[in-house]
Amino acid sequence: MIKIHSKNVADTEVLLYLPAKDAETFSIGEALSLGADGLTKCAATTRPMYLCRGEKRTDGTMPVGAVMESTYYEVPYTAKPTVGTRVTLHTDGLQVTNTTTNGVFFVESVDEENGVAIGKFDFVMGAGAGA
Known part of the structure; x- marks a missing residue:
């Protein structure tokens, strides 16, 4: 699981609820990218846009945190x-x-x-x- 080690800013990371691919399962801390059909697991050489922060909801969205440069x-x-x-x-x-x-x-x-x-x-x- 990918976790935050430290941050250069004091702000709390905001959770976003984004649509997730229907046929895919996700794990907390998993590296994700967002395509036309929703969130998906990152390829090995793709910088993640988001990290999974919770279970997929019944409406098909999932809580994620943006991967930050800081x-x-x-x-x-x-x-x-x-x-x-x-x-x-x-x-x-x-x-x-x-x-x-x-x-x-x-x-x-x-x-x-x-x-x-x-x-x-x-x-x-x-x-x-x-x-």
Whole structure:
């Protein structure tokens, strides 16, 4: 699960309720993008627009928080990434890998004891597809 590690602003993150794809299931903390047919799990090389913040509601909407440039995230990894690299999302949308080709998450530090990478999602244009 992707969690907020720290923020550079004191404001509380606003929850948005956006339409979710009918045939898809979601997990809290999952990286999401928004397409014409609703929220969907992010591809490995697509910077997430939102993180899932709760269960899909009966009206088909789901609470999400926007991925912010001012926020540091704590993300579990499948294989330890290298500090200072941009890595891809895992196929589950809940973790990162140590793959650097078209990476979208910039690793600032690694907490090996807890198995998480700490960093930011890349807002640099051209860094990863969909950035």
